Amino acid sequence: MRAITYSRYGSADVLELTEEPDPHIGPDSVVVRVRAASVNPVDWKIREGYLEGLVDVTFPAIPGWDVAGVVEQVGLDTPELQVGDEVYGYVRKDWVQQGTFAELVAAPVRTLARKPRSLSFEEAAAVPLAGLTAYQSVVRSNVTEGQTVLVHAAAGGVGSFAVQVARSLGARVIGTASERNHEWLRSLGVEPVTYGDGLVEQVRALAPGGVDVALDYVGGDAVAQSAALLAPGGVITSITDAAARDEHGGGYVWVRPSTTDLEALGRLIDDGKVKVEVAQVFDLVDAAGAHRASEDGHVRGKVVVRV
Structure with a gap:
Protein backbone atom coordinates (compact mmCIF):
# COMPACT_ATOMS: atom_id res chain seq x y z
CA MET A 1 0.00 0.00 0.00
CA ARG A 2 1.01 3.62 -0.42
CA ALA A 3 1.63 5.53 2.79
CA ILE A 4 3.26 8.67 4.11
CA THR A 5 6.14 7.80 6.42
CA TYR A 6 9.00 9.41 8.29
CA SER A 7 12.13 7.71 9.61
CA ARG A 8 13.47 10.43 11.88
CA TYR A 9 12.19 13.45 13.78
CA GLY A 10 12.26 16.72 11.91
CA SER A 11 10.37 19.28 9.84
CA ALA A 12 7.65 18.41 7.34
CA ASP A 13 10.48 17.67 4.88
CA VAL A 14 11.00 14.27 6.53
CA LEU A 15 7.61 13.08 5.26
CA GLU A 16 7.75 10.95 2.14
CA LEU A 17 5.43 8.77 0.07
CA THR A 18 6.53 5.12 0.32
CA GLU A 19 5.29 1.59 -0.31
CA GLU A 20 4.53 -0.26 2.93
CA PRO A 21 3.17 -3.73 3.78
CA ASP A 22 -0.59 -3.99 4.20
CA PRO A 23 -1.57 -3.89 7.89
CA HIS A 24 -2.22 -7.04 9.88
CA ILE A 25 -5.69 -7.41 11.37
CA GLY A 26 -6.35 -8.31 15.00
CA PRO A 27 -9.35 -10.25 16.32
CA ASP A 28 -11.06 -7.06 17.57
CA SER A 29 -10.00 -4.87 14.63
CA VAL A 30 -11.06 -4.13 11.07
CA VAL A 31 -9.06 -2.98 8.06
CA VAL A 32 -10.33 0.32 6.70
CA ARG A 33 -9.76 1.46 3.13
CA VAL A 34 -8.88 5.07 3.89
CA ARG A 35 -10.70 7.72 1.91
CA ALA A 36 -9.52 10.70 3.96
CA ALA A 37 -7.50 11.60 7.05
CA SER A 38 -6.84 14.91 8.77
CA VAL A 39 -4.02 16.77 10.46
CA ASN A 40 -4.05 17.67 14.14
CA PRO A 41 -1.37 19.72 15.92
CA VAL A 42 -0.35 16.61 17.84
CA ASP A 43 0.69 14.98 14.54
CA TRP A 44 3.39 17.50 13.71
CA LYS A 45 4.41 17.88 17.34
CA ILE A 46 5.12 14.14 17.44
CA ARG A 47 6.93 14.37 14.09
CA GLU A 48 9.12 17.19 15.43
CA GLY A 49 10.01 15.10 18.51
CA TYR A 50 8.34 17.49 20.94
CA LEU A 51 6.40 14.67 22.63
CA GLU A 52 9.28 12.20 22.91
CA GLY A 53 8.89 10.42 26.23
CA LEU A 54 5.13 11.00 26.26
CA VAL A 55 4.30 9.28 22.97
CA ASP A 56 6.31 6.27 21.76
CA VAL A 57 7.27 6.28 18.07
CA THR A 58 8.55 3.32 16.07
CA PHE A 59 10.29 4.23 12.80
CA PRO A 60 9.42 4.25 10.00
CA ALA A 61 6.20 5.80 11.27
CA ILE A 62 2.97 6.52 9.43
CA PRO A 63 1.40 9.67 10.95
CA GLY A 64 -2.27 10.40 11.53
CA TRP A 65 -4.97 9.38 13.98
CA ASP A 66 -8.14 10.63 12.21
CA VAL A 67 -9.72 8.49 9.51
CA ALA A 68 -12.80 8.18 7.34
CA GLY A 69 -13.22 5.27 4.98
CA VAL A 70 -14.82 1.92 4.20
CA VAL A 71 -14.41 -1.37 6.08
CA GLU A 72 -12.54 -3.77 3.78
CA GLN A 73 -11.84 -6.68 6.14
CA VAL A 74 -13.17 -7.68 9.56
CA GLY A 75 -11.50 -9.49 12.44
CA LEU A 76 -12.67 -12.63 14.18
CA ASP A 77 -14.69 -10.77 16.83
CA THR A 78 -16.07 -7.57 15.33
CA PRO A 79 -19.88 -7.96 15.28
CA GLU A 80 -20.29 -4.17 15.36
CA LEU A 81 -19.09 -3.72 11.77
CA GLN A 82 -19.29 -5.45 8.39
CA VAL A 83 -17.38 -5.21 5.13
CA GLY A 84 -18.65 -2.18 3.21
CA ASP A 85 -19.60 -0.09 6.25
CA GLU A 86 -18.64 3.56 5.99
CA VAL A 87 -16.86 4.55 9.19
CA TYR A 88 -14.91 7.32 10.84
CA GLY A 89 -12.71 7.24 13.89
CA TYR A 90 -9.87 8.33 16.12
CA VAL A 91 -7.42 5.47 15.61
CA ARG A 92 -5.07 6.10 18.51
CA LYS A 93 -2.94 3.15 19.50
CA ASP A 94 -0.40 2.68 22.25
CA TRP A 95 2.44 3.81 19.99
CA VAL A 96 2.83 5.73 16.73
CA GLN A 97 3.73 3.56 13.75
CA GLN A 98 0.70 2.45 11.72
CA GLY A 99 -1.26 5.70 11.32
CA THR A 100 -3.98 6.83 8.97
CA PHE A 101 -1.98 8.62 6.25
CA ALA A 102 -2.10 5.43 4.19
CA GLU A 103 -4.35 3.55 1.81
CA LEU A 104 -5.20 1.01 4.52
CA VAL A 105 -5.25 1.10 8.32
CA ALA A 106 -6.05 -1.58 10.90
CA ALA A 107 -8.35 -0.03 13.49
CA PRO A 108 -9.68 -1.49 16.75
CA VAL A 109 -13.47 -1.36 16.66
CA ARG A 110 -13.47 0.69 19.90
CA THR A 111 -11.95 3.57 17.89
CA LEU A 112 -14.61 3.65 15.14
CA ALA A 113 -18.25 4.48 14.53
CA ARG A 114 -20.41 4.68 11.44
CA LYS A 115 -19.77 7.82 9.42
CA PRO A 116 -22.44 10.54 9.77
CA ARG A 117 -24.73 10.20 6.76
CA SER A 118 -24.70 13.91 5.99
CA LEU A 119 -20.91 14.20 5.67
CA SER A 120 -18.50 13.51 2.85
CA PHE A 121 -15.45 11.41 3.67
CA GLU A 122 -13.31 14.56 3.73
CA GLU A 123 -15.67 16.25 6.18
CA ALA A 124 -15.95 13.14 8.34
CA ALA A 125 -12.16 12.84 8.60
CA ALA A 126 -12.08 16.34 10.09
CA VAL A 127 -14.19 15.32 13.08
CA PRO A 128 -12.79 12.53 15.28
CA LEU A 129 -9.88 13.83 17.38
CA VAL A 253 -8.65 16.25 29.33
CA TRP A 254 -6.52 13.92 27.19
CA VAL A 255 -8.95 12.77 24.50
CA ARG A 256 -9.86 9.09 24.40
CA PRO A 257 -11.19 6.96 21.53
CA SER A 258 -14.88 6.23 22.07
CA THR A 259 -17.44 4.67 19.76
CA THR A 260 -20.24 5.97 22.00
CA ASP A 261 -19.01 9.56 21.84
CA LEU A 262 -18.44 9.37 18.07
CA GLU A 263 -22.01 8.15 17.68
CA ALA A 264 -23.27 11.07 19.80
CA LEU A 265 -21.29 13.52 17.66
CA GLY A 266 -22.66 11.89 14.53
CA ARG A 267 -26.23 12.43 15.73
CA LEU A 268 -25.54 16.10 16.45
CA ILE A 269 -24.05 16.48 12.98
CA ASP A 270 -26.85 14.68 11.15
CA ASP A 271 -29.42 16.69 13.14
CA GLY A 272 -27.79 19.92 11.94
CA LYS A 273 -26.66 21.00 15.40
CA VAL A 274 -22.93 20.73 14.65
CA LYS A 275 -21.34 21.89 11.40
CA VAL A 276 -17.93 20.74 10.19
CA GLU A 277 -15.46 23.33 8.90
CA VAL A 278 -12.79 22.08 6.48
CA ALA A 279 -10.08 24.67 5.87
CA GLN A 280 -8.10 22.92 3.11
CA VAL A 281 -7.89 19.53 1.40
CA PHE A 282 -4.55 18.12 0.23
CA ASP A 283 -3.80 14.95 -1.73
CA LEU A 284 -1.83 12.23 0.03
CA VAL A 285 1.28 12.97 -2.01
CA ASP A 286 1.31 16.49 -0.52
CA ALA A 287 0.95 15.45 3.10
CA ALA A 288 3.92 17.68 3.93
CA GLY A 289 1.95 20.66 2.68
CA ALA A 290 -0.95 19.64 4.90
CA HIS A 291 1.35 19.49 7.92
CA ARG A 292 2.78 22.93 7.08
CA ALA A 293 -0.72 24.40 6.78
CA SER A 294 -1.60 23.10 10.24
CA GLU A 295 1.69 24.35 11.70
CA ASP A 296 0.94 27.83 10.39
CA GLY A 297 -1.67 28.08 13.14
CA HIS A 298 -4.07 30.38 11.32
CA VAL A 299 -6.48 27.90 9.75
CA ARG A 300 -10.16 27.92 10.65
CA GLY A 301 -11.39 24.39 11.05
CA LYS A 302 -9.38 21.35 9.93
CA VAL A 303 -6.77 20.47 7.31
CA VAL A 304 -7.72 17.26 5.50
CA VAL A 305 -5.71 14.77 3.42
CA ARG A 306 -7.53 12.92 0.63
CA VAL A 307 -6.22 9.38 0.11
Missing part, protein backbone atom coordinates in the same frame (compact mmCIF):
# COMPACT_ATOMS: atom_id res chain seq x y z
CA ALA A 130 -10.99 17.46 17.52
CA GLY A 131 -14.67 16.60 17.85
CA LEU A 132 -14.07 14.04 20.59
CA THR A 133 -11.81 16.45 22.47
CA ALA A 134 -14.51 19.08 22.37
CA TYR A 135 -17.35 16.69 23.24
CA GLN A 136 -15.52 15.03 26.11
CA SER A 137 -14.37 18.31 27.64
CA VAL A 138 -17.87 19.82 27.44
CA VAL A 139 -19.47 16.70 28.94
CA ARG A 140 -16.85 16.41 31.67
CA SER A 141 -17.48 20.07 32.58
CA ASN A 142 -21.18 19.24 33.10
CA VAL A 143 -22.38 22.04 30.82
CA THR A 144 -26.13 22.51 31.16
CA GLU A 145 -28.87 24.70 29.75
CA GLY A 146 -28.69 28.33 30.81
CA GLN A 147 -25.03 28.34 31.78
CA THR A 148 -22.50 30.80 30.37
CA VAL A 149 -19.50 29.07 28.80
CA LEU A 150 -16.24 30.76 27.80
CA VAL A 151 -14.34 28.97 25.01
CA HIS A 152 -10.73 29.93 24.33
CA ALA A 153 -9.63 29.52 20.68
CA ALA A 154 -13.25 29.19 19.64
CA ALA A 155 -12.51 29.21 15.90
CA GLY A 156 -9.87 26.48 16.06
CA GLY A 157 -10.26 22.81 15.26
CA VAL A 158 -11.38 21.85 18.78
CA GLY A 159 -12.99 25.13 19.79
CA SER A 160 -15.28 25.26 16.77
CA PHE A 161 -16.76 21.91 17.80
CA ALA A 162 -16.95 22.83 21.48
CA VAL A 163 -18.97 25.99 20.93
CA GLN A 164 -21.53 24.04 18.93
CA VAL A 165 -21.77 21.16 21.39
CA ALA A 166 -22.25 23.64 24.25
CA ARG A 167 -24.89 25.52 22.25
CA SER A 168 -26.70 22.23 21.55
CA LEU A 169 -27.02 21.81 25.32
CA GLY A 170 -28.65 25.22 25.67
CA ALA A 171 -25.64 27.14 26.98
CA ARG A 172 -24.76 30.74 26.22
CA VAL A 173 -21.28 30.75 24.64
CA ILE A 174 -18.63 33.47 24.59
CA GLY A 175 -15.67 32.63 22.34
CA THR A 176 -12.21 34.12 21.92
CA ALA A 177 -10.87 34.50 18.36
CA SER A 178 -9.17 36.91 16.01
CA GLU A 179 -11.50 39.55 14.57
CA ARG A 180 -11.51 37.92 11.13
CA ASN A 181 -13.40 34.96 12.64
CA HIS A 182 -15.95 36.93 14.65
CA GLU A 183 -18.68 36.96 12.02
CA TRP A 184 -18.33 33.21 11.49
CA LEU A 185 -18.63 32.62 15.25
CA ARG A 186 -21.74 34.79 15.35
CA SER A 187 -23.25 32.52 12.67
CA LEU A 188 -22.79 29.64 15.14
CA GLY A 189 -24.60 31.56 17.89
CA VAL A 190 -21.41 32.57 19.70
CA GLU A 191 -20.64 35.98 21.20
CA PRO A 192 -17.05 36.66 20.05
CA VAL A 193 -14.31 38.55 21.87
CA THR A 194 -10.77 39.26 20.68
CA TYR A 195 -7.99 37.38 22.45
CA GLY A 196 -4.98 39.22 23.83
CA ASP A 197 -4.85 42.43 25.85
CA GLY A 198 -8.19 43.39 27.35
CA LEU A 199 -9.72 39.92 27.08
CA VAL A 200 -10.77 39.79 30.73
CA GLU A 201 -12.46 43.19 30.49
CA GLN A 202 -14.29 42.19 27.28
CA VAL A 203 -15.70 39.05 28.85
CA ARG A 204 -16.68 40.87 32.06
CA ALA A 205 -18.60 43.38 29.98
CA LEU A 206 -20.63 40.55 28.44
CA ALA A 207 -20.95 38.48 31.63
CA PRO A 208 -20.70 40.74 34.70
CA GLY A 209 -21.65 37.84 36.97
CA GLY A 210 -18.89 35.63 35.61
CA VAL A 211 -18.84 32.47 33.52
CA ASP A 212 -19.94 29.06 34.75
CA VAL A 213 -17.51 27.05 32.63
CA ALA A 214 -14.27 27.99 30.90
CA LEU A 215 -12.77 25.69 28.27
CA ASP A 216 -9.09 26.20 27.46
CA TYR A 217 -7.94 24.97 24.05
CA VAL A 218 -5.01 27.34 23.62
CA GLY A 219 -2.79 27.34 26.72
CA GLY A 220 -0.69 30.34 27.72
CA ASP A 221 -2.60 32.67 30.03
CA ALA A 222 -6.01 31.12 29.34
CA VAL A 223 -6.36 29.30 32.67
CA ALA A 224 -5.25 32.34 34.70
CA GLN A 225 -7.58 34.62 32.73
CA SER A 226 -10.44 32.17 33.19
CA ALA A 227 -9.86 31.99 36.94
CA ALA A 228 -10.43 35.74 37.12
CA LEU A 229 -13.73 35.37 35.27
CA LEU A 230 -15.37 32.42 37.02
CA ALA A 231 -18.72 32.78 38.71
CA PRO A 232 -19.01 31.17 42.16
CA GLY A 233 -18.86 27.42 41.71
CA GLY A 234 -17.51 27.75 38.18
CA VAL A 235 -15.08 25.26 36.65
CA ILE A 236 -12.17 25.37 34.21
CA THR A 237 -11.35 22.49 31.89
CA SER A 238 -8.14 22.49 29.86
CA ILE A 239 -6.44 20.29 27.28
CA THR A 240 -3.12 22.12 27.73
CA ASP A 241 -2.67 23.11 31.37
CA ALA A 242 -2.97 20.78 34.38
CA ALA A 243 -3.38 23.87 36.59
CA ALA A 244 -7.06 23.72 35.65
CA ARG A 245 -7.23 20.47 37.61
CA ASP A 246 -4.63 21.07 40.29
CA GLU A 247 -5.32 24.70 41.22
CA HIS A 248 -8.83 25.52 40.07
CA GLY A 249 -10.89 22.42 40.78
CA GLY A 250 -11.60 21.73 37.14
CA GLY A 251 -10.25 19.07 34.83
CA TYR A 252 -7.48 18.15 32.41
Whole structure:
Protein backbone atom coordinates (compact mmCIF):
# COMPACT_ATOMS: atom_id res chain seq x y z
CA MET A 1 0.00 0.00 0.00
CA ARG A 2 1.01 3.62 -0.42
CA ALA A 3 1.63 5.53 2.79
CA ILE A 4 3.26 8.67 4.11
CA THR A 5 6.14 7.80 6.42
CA TYR A 6 9.00 9.41 8.29
CA SER A 7 12.13 7.71 9.61
CA ARG A 8 13.47 10.43 11.88
CA TYR A 9 12.19 13.45 13.78
CA GLY A 10 12.26 16.72 11.91
CA SER A 11 10.37 19.28 9.84
CA ALA A 12 7.65 18.41 7.34
CA ASP A 13 10.48 17.67 4.88
CA VAL A 14 11.00 14.27 6.53
CA LEU A 15 7.61 13.08 5.26
CA GLU A 16 7.75 10.95 2.14
CA LEU A 17 5.43 8.77 0.07
CA THR A 18 6.53 5.12 0.32
CA GLU A 19 5.29 1.59 -0.31
CA GLU A 20 4.53 -0.26 2.93
CA PRO A 21 3.17 -3.73 3.78
CA ASP A 22 -0.59 -3.99 4.20
CA PRO A 23 -1.57 -3.89 7.89
CA HIS A 24 -2.22 -7.04 9.88
CA ILE A 25 -5.69 -7.41 11.37
CA GLY A 26 -6.35 -8.31 15.00
CA PRO A 27 -9.35 -10.25 16.32
CA ASP A 28 -11.06 -7.06 17.57
CA SER A 29 -10.00 -4.87 14.63
CA VAL A 30 -11.06 -4.13 11.07
CA VAL A 31 -9.06 -2.98 8.06
CA VAL A 32 -10.33 0.32 6.70
CA ARG A 33 -9.76 1.46 3.13
CA VAL A 34 -8.88 5.07 3.89
CA ARG A 35 -10.70 7.72 1.91
CA ALA A 36 -9.52 10.70 3.96
CA ALA A 37 -7.50 11.60 7.05
CA SER A 38 -6.84 14.91 8.77
CA VAL A 39 -4.02 16.77 10.46
CA ASN A 40 -4.05 17.67 14.14
CA PRO A 41 -1.37 19.72 15.92
CA VAL A 42 -0.35 16.61 17.84
CA ASP A 43 0.69 14.98 14.54
CA TRP A 44 3.39 17.50 13.71
CA LYS A 45 4.41 17.88 17.34
CA ILE A 46 5.12 14.14 17.44
CA ARG A 47 6.93 14.37 14.09
CA GLU A 48 9.12 17.19 15.43
CA GLY A 49 10.01 15.10 18.51
CA TYR A 50 8.34 17.49 20.94
CA LEU A 51 6.40 14.67 22.63
CA GLU A 52 9.28 12.20 22.91
CA GLY A 53 8.89 10.42 26.23
CA LEU A 54 5.13 11.00 26.26
CA VAL A 55 4.30 9.28 22.97
CA ASP A 56 6.31 6.27 21.76
CA VAL A 57 7.27 6.28 18.07
CA THR A 58 8.55 3.32 16.07
CA PHE A 59 10.29 4.23 12.80
CA PRO A 60 9.42 4.25 10.00
CA ALA A 61 6.20 5.80 11.27
CA ILE A 62 2.97 6.52 9.43
CA PRO A 63 1.40 9.67 10.95
CA GLY A 64 -2.27 10.40 11.53
CA TRP A 65 -4.97 9.38 13.98
CA ASP A 66 -8.14 10.63 12.21
CA VAL A 67 -9.72 8.49 9.51
CA ALA A 68 -12.80 8.18 7.34
CA GLY A 69 -13.22 5.27 4.98
CA VAL A 70 -14.82 1.92 4.20
CA VAL A 71 -14.41 -1.37 6.08
CA GLU A 72 -12.54 -3.77 3.78
CA GLN A 73 -11.84 -6.68 6.14
CA VAL A 74 -13.17 -7.68 9.56
CA GLY A 75 -11.50 -9.49 12.44
CA LEU A 76 -12.67 -12.63 14.18
CA ASP A 77 -14.69 -10.77 16.83
CA THR A 78 -16.07 -7.57 15.33
CA PRO A 79 -19.88 -7.96 15.28
CA GLU A 80 -20.29 -4.17 15.36
CA LEU A 81 -19.09 -3.72 11.77
CA GLN A 82 -19.29 -5.45 8.39
CA VAL A 83 -17.38 -5.21 5.13
CA GLY A 84 -18.65 -2.18 3.21
CA ASP A 85 -19.60 -0.09 6.25
CA GLU A 86 -18.64 3.56 5.99
CA VAL A 87 -16.86 4.55 9.19
CA TYR A 88 -14.91 7.32 10.84
CA GLY A 89 -12.71 7.24 13.89
CA TYR A 90 -9.87 8.33 16.12
CA VAL A 91 -7.42 5.47 15.61
CA ARG A 92 -5.07 6.10 18.51
CA LYS A 93 -2.94 3.15 19.50
CA ASP A 94 -0.40 2.68 22.25
CA TRP A 95 2.44 3.81 19.99
CA VAL A 96 2.83 5.73 16.73
CA GLN A 97 3.73 3.56 13.75
CA GLN A 98 0.70 2.45 11.72
CA GLY A 99 -1.26 5.70 11.32
CA THR A 100 -3.98 6.83 8.97
CA PHE A 101 -1.98 8.62 6.25
CA ALA A 102 -2.10 5.43 4.19
CA GLU A 103 -4.35 3.55 1.81
CA LEU A 104 -5.20 1.01 4.52
CA VAL A 105 -5.25 1.10 8.32
CA ALA A 106 -6.05 -1.58 10.90
CA ALA A 107 -8.35 -0.03 13.49
CA PRO A 108 -9.68 -1.49 16.75
CA VAL A 109 -13.47 -1.36 16.66
CA ARG A 110 -13.47 0.69 19.90
CA THR A 111 -11.95 3.57 17.89
CA LEU A 112 -14.61 3.65 15.14
CA ALA A 113 -18.25 4.48 14.53
CA ARG A 114 -20.41 4.68 11.44
CA LYS A 115 -19.77 7.82 9.42
CA PRO A 116 -22.44 10.54 9.77
CA ARG A 117 -24.73 10.20 6.76
CA SER A 118 -24.70 13.91 5.99
CA LEU A 119 -20.91 14.20 5.67
CA SER A 120 -18.50 13.51 2.85
CA PHE A 121 -15.45 11.41 3.67
CA GLU A 122 -13.31 14.56 3.73
CA GLU A 123 -15.67 16.25 6.18
CA ALA A 124 -15.95 13.14 8.34
CA ALA A 125 -12.16 12.84 8.60
CA ALA A 126 -12.08 16.34 10.09
CA VAL A 127 -14.19 15.32 13.08
CA PRO A 128 -12.79 12.53 15.28
CA LEU A 129 -9.88 13.83 17.38
CA ALA A 130 -10.99 17.46 17.52
CA GLY A 131 -14.67 16.60 17.85
CA LEU A 132 -14.07 14.04 20.59
CA THR A 133 -11.81 16.45 22.47
CA ALA A 134 -14.51 19.08 22.37
CA TYR A 135 -17.35 16.69 23.24
CA GLN A 136 -15.52 15.03 26.11
CA SER A 137 -14.37 18.31 27.64
CA VAL A 138 -17.87 19.82 27.44
CA VAL A 139 -19.47 16.70 28.94
CA ARG A 140 -16.85 16.41 31.67
CA SER A 141 -17.48 20.07 32.58
CA ASN A 142 -21.18 19.24 33.10
CA VAL A 143 -22.38 22.04 30.82
CA THR A 144 -26.13 22.51 31.16
CA GLU A 145 -28.87 24.70 29.75
CA GLY A 146 -28.69 28.33 30.81
CA GLN A 147 -25.03 28.34 31.78
CA THR A 148 -22.50 30.80 30.37
CA VAL A 149 -19.50 29.07 28.80
CA LEU A 150 -16.24 30.76 27.80
CA VAL A 151 -14.34 28.97 25.01
CA HIS A 152 -10.73 29.93 24.33
CA ALA A 153 -9.63 29.52 20.68
CA ALA A 154 -13.25 29.19 19.64
CA ALA A 155 -12.51 29.21 15.90
CA GLY A 156 -9.87 26.48 16.06
CA GLY A 157 -10.26 22.81 15.26
CA VAL A 158 -11.38 21.85 18.78
CA GLY A 159 -12.99 25.13 19.79
CA SER A 160 -15.28 25.26 16.77
CA PHE A 161 -16.76 21.91 17.80
CA ALA A 162 -16.95 22.83 21.48
CA VAL A 163 -18.97 25.99 20.93
CA GLN A 164 -21.53 24.04 18.93
CA VAL A 165 -21.77 21.16 21.39
CA ALA A 166 -22.25 23.64 24.25
CA ARG A 167 -24.89 25.52 22.25
CA SER A 168 -26.70 22.23 21.55
CA LEU A 169 -27.02 21.81 25.32
CA GLY A 170 -28.65 25.22 25.67
CA ALA A 171 -25.64 27.14 26.98
CA ARG A 172 -24.76 30.74 26.22
CA VAL A 173 -21.28 30.75 24.64
CA ILE A 174 -18.63 33.47 24.59
CA GLY A 175 -15.67 32.63 22.34
CA THR A 176 -12.21 34.12 21.92
CA ALA A 177 -10.87 34.50 18.36
CA SER A 178 -9.17 36.91 16.01
CA GLU A 179 -11.50 39.55 14.57
CA ARG A 180 -11.51 37.92 11.13
CA ASN A 181 -13.40 34.96 12.64
CA HIS A 182 -15.95 36.93 14.65
CA GLU A 183 -18.68 36.96 12.02
CA TRP A 184 -18.33 33.21 11.49
CA LEU A 185 -18.63 32.62 15.25
CA ARG A 186 -21.74 34.79 15.35
CA SER A 187 -23.25 32.52 12.67
CA LEU A 188 -22.79 29.64 15.14
CA GLY A 189 -24.60 31.56 17.89
CA VAL A 190 -21.41 32.57 19.70
CA GLU A 191 -20.64 35.98 21.20
CA PRO A 192 -17.05 36.66 20.05
CA VAL A 193 -14.31 38.55 21.87
CA THR A 194 -10.77 39.26 20.68
CA TYR A 195 -7.99 37.38 22.45
CA GLY A 196 -4.98 39.22 23.83
CA ASP A 197 -4.85 42.43 25.85
CA GLY A 198 -8.19 43.39 27.35
CA LEU A 199 -9.72 39.92 27.08
CA VAL A 200 -10.77 39.79 30.73
CA GLU A 201 -12.46 43.19 30.49
CA GLN A 202 -14.29 42.19 27.28
CA VAL A 203 -15.70 39.05 28.85
CA ARG A 204 -16.68 40.87 32.06
CA ALA A 205 -18.60 43.38 29.98
CA LEU A 206 -20.63 40.55 28.44
CA ALA A 207 -20.95 38.48 31.63
CA PRO A 208 -20.70 40.74 34.70
CA GLY A 209 -21.65 37.84 36.97
CA GLY A 210 -18.89 35.63 35.61
CA VAL A 211 -18.84 32.47 33.52
CA ASP A 212 -19.94 29.06 34.75
CA VAL A 213 -17.51 27.05 32.63
CA ALA A 214 -14.27 27.99 30.90
CA LEU A 215 -12.77 25.69 28.27
CA ASP A 216 -9.09 26.20 27.46
CA TYR A 217 -7.94 24.97 24.05
CA VAL A 218 -5.01 27.34 23.62
CA GLY A 219 -2.79 27.34 26.72
CA GLY A 220 -0.69 30.34 27.72
CA ASP A 221 -2.60 32.67 30.03
CA ALA A 222 -6.01 31.12 29.34
CA VAL A 223 -6.36 29.30 32.67
CA ALA A 224 -5.25 32.34 34.70
CA GLN A 225 -7.58 34.62 32.73
CA SER A 226 -10.44 32.17 33.19
CA ALA A 227 -9.86 31.99 36.94
CA ALA A 228 -10.43 35.74 37.12
CA LEU A 229 -13.73 35.37 35.27
CA LEU A 230 -15.37 32.42 37.02
CA ALA A 231 -18.72 32.78 38.71
CA PRO A 232 -19.01 31.17 42.16
CA GLY A 233 -18.86 27.42 41.71
CA GLY A 234 -17.51 27.75 38.18
CA VAL A 235 -15.08 25.26 36.65
CA ILE A 236 -12.17 25.37 34.21
CA THR A 237 -11.35 22.49 31.89
CA SER A 238 -8.14 22.49 29.86
CA ILE A 239 -6.44 20.29 27.28
CA THR A 240 -3.12 22.12 27.73
CA ASP A 241 -2.67 23.11 31.37
CA ALA A 242 -2.97 20.78 34.38
CA ALA A 243 -3.38 23.87 36.59
CA ALA A 244 -7.06 23.72 35.65
CA ARG A 245 -7.23 20.47 37.61
CA ASP A 246 -4.63 21.07 40.29
CA GLU A 247 -5.32 24.70 41.22
CA HIS A 248 -8.83 25.52 40.07
CA GLY A 249 -10.89 22.42 40.78
CA GLY A 250 -11.60 21.73 37.14
CA GLY A 251 -10.25 19.07 34.83
CA TYR A 252 -7.48 18.15 32.41
CA VAL A 253 -8.65 16.25 29.33
CA TRP A 254 -6.52 13.92 27.19
CA VAL A 255 -8.95 12.77 24.50
CA ARG A 256 -9.86 9.09 24.40
CA PRO A 257 -11.19 6.96 21.53
CA SER A 258 -14.88 6.23 22.07
CA THR A 259 -17.44 4.67 19.76
CA THR A 260 -20.24 5.97 22.00
CA ASP A 261 -19.01 9.56 21.84
CA LEU A 262 -18.44 9.37 18.07
CA GLU A 263 -22.01 8.15 17.68
CA ALA A 264 -23.27 11.07 19.80
CA LEU A 265 -21.29 13.52 17.66
CA GLY A 266 -22.66 11.89 14.53
CA ARG A 267 -26.23 12.43 15.73
CA LEU A 268 -25.54 16.10 16.45
CA ILE A 269 -24.05 16.48 12.98
CA ASP A 270 -26.85 14.68 11.15
CA ASP A 271 -29.42 16.69 13.14
CA GLY A 272 -27.79 19.92 11.94
CA LYS A 273 -26.66 21.00 15.40
CA VAL A 274 -22.93 20.73 14.65
CA LYS A 275 -21.34 21.89 11.40
CA VAL A 276 -17.93 20.74 10.19
CA GLU A 277 -15.46 23.33 8.90
CA VAL A 278 -12.79 22.08 6.48
CA ALA A 279 -10.08 24.67 5.87
CA GLN A 280 -8.10 22.92 3.11
CA VAL A 281 -7.89 19.53 1.40
CA PHE A 282 -4.55 18.12 0.23
CA ASP A 283 -3.80 14.95 -1.73
CA LEU A 284 -1.83 12.23 0.03
CA VAL A 285 1.28 12.97 -2.01
CA ASP A 286 1.31 16.49 -0.52
CA ALA A 287 0.95 15.45 3.10
CA ALA A 288 3.92 17.68 3.93
CA GLY A 289 1.95 20.66 2.68
CA ALA A 290 -0.95 19.64 4.90
CA HIS A 291 1.35 19.49 7.92
CA ARG A 292 2.78 22.93 7.08
CA ALA A 293 -0.72 24.40 6.78
CA SER A 294 -1.60 23.10 10.24
CA GLU A 295 1.69 24.35 11.70
CA ASP A 296 0.94 27.83 10.39
CA GLY A 297 -1.67 28.08 13.14
CA HIS A 298 -4.07 30.38 11.32
CA VAL A 299 -6.48 27.90 9.75
CA ARG A 300 -10.16 27.92 10.65
CA GLY A 301 -11.39 24.39 11.05
CA LYS A 302 -9.38 21.35 9.93
CA VAL A 303 -6.77 20.47 7.31
CA VAL A 304 -7.72 17.26 5.50
CA VAL A 305 -5.71 14.77 3.42
CA ARG A 306 -7.53 12.92 0.63
CA VAL A 307 -6.22 9.38 0.11
